[in-house]
Amino acid sequence: MCLKKFDAIIIGAGVIGCSISLALARRGLKTLNLDTLPSAGYGSTSHSSAIVRPFYSHEVSCAIAHEARHRWLGWREFLGYAPGPIAHYVETGGLVLVRDGTEHQYENNLDVMGKVGVEFQMLLPREIEKMYPGINLQAFGPPRRPNEAGFGEPVAGEISSGIYIPASGYVSDPQLAANNLKVAAEYEGSTFRFNDRVTNILRTDGSVSGVQLNEDDIISAPIIVNAAGPHSYVINEMAGIASELKITTKPHRHEVAYLKAPPGYRQKPAFIVDLDAGVYQRPDSVDMLIGSADPDCDPPEIVNPDEYNDQHTQQWTTQVIRAAQRWPELGIENNARGTVGLYDVSDDWIPIYDRTDLPGYYLAIGTSGNQFKNAPVVGELMATIIENKHHDSAPSSLNLENIKRAVNLSFYSRNRDIQKTASVMA
């Protein structure tokens, strides 16, 4: 029984799905977002560290992130309609700690920031110590597992410089940000249905024609967008295209610790990347949030997105001890506080924003633990790809009005060669 017809169905109402419906609705499409969960942004978005930083090793990634930061700065204006509370972007600045001998790892990042026009300063160790009294700039890396000899002990070498990027920060409440997008999209005419699981993607004459829900409802649309976050591979299997994709996506489990921030950090609570220790930090009120920079020694935890352990484990303690190497005043609390969420990781940690060989079926997947920041751009990006029927042969470009440049969206192609990506840190 066909209950409803829409111009486009977006599977998922996370920050990405909500941004897509807003952009499509602004172009006059009648959209429907479907989500298994009870409200917008309740999936992996709600666990996000929500860090906004332009520090990427690819020029398109840097440009999109820098453009998105402008949109976070003007969030209310971007939303257009925002009757209730809105998320806030807090510009803390960002500091990348560089260990002696590893400067080459960051050459691409500095190069692309220069090309995109992102300002940065190089700091000397004494300037870092002045910024953060009590910080320990001894080297500890490469990071080890807790059961390995030398875990937590310093090694020869030191943090020899810092890359300070003022245009970095975080968004106060990622779930609220998704809800802000939903409310703005509804104002433009979008529809949202929650507590509904898509169980099948339907085809007619070789093109997508709708979705089936768990209660045997069928909803029709000629456009379907997979924005299902860590369930993206499940939806691709339903669509029958999973085996054809050159780049795959998998759900990775991640823990983030929240602890009372050490006094030296509170003087300048910025976003900090510390690949030598294997962690990143950002402030959260009086707390310090500690996430993993995914060092090579930590095996990826690939899980079933419907049945994963959402409690903290030894990994919480591992990340906290890694951070405590740098911050000796960090008090390690007895009760593990924080969050456990899933990344939807692509083979090269770059998302797939693209059409597919199945007419009408689009992908906004593989956000790889680093695309929350880009959500205000991704909606428009996907709408541009959807509008361009020839995106494969004549790739779309997206105009980034705030930073006054255009980017070629073939960067996010499903058919790209797997890219070499520097460490992903939120």
Ligand SMILES: Cc1cc2nc3c(=O)[nH]c(=O)nc-3n(C[C@H](O)[C@H](O)[C@H](O)COP(=O)(O)OP(=O)(O)OC[C@H]3O[C@@H](n4cnc5c(N)ncnc54)[C@H](O)[C@@H]3O)c2cc1C
């Ligand atoms: C711990 C953690 C830290 C992070 N830190 C950062 C950071 O600092 N900076 C940054 O930029 N990014 C960060 N990220 C990544 C960022 O949060 C994600 O890229 C982003 O939130 C993904 O949004 P999404 O809408 O694609 O996915 P989700 O928010 O997961 O939304 C997908 C939705 O699809 C729904 N769905 C799935 N299957 C179905 C189905 N069959 N039927 C109906 N609905 C379905 C789900 O219920 C879910 O709500 C982090 C992520 C995590 C987990």
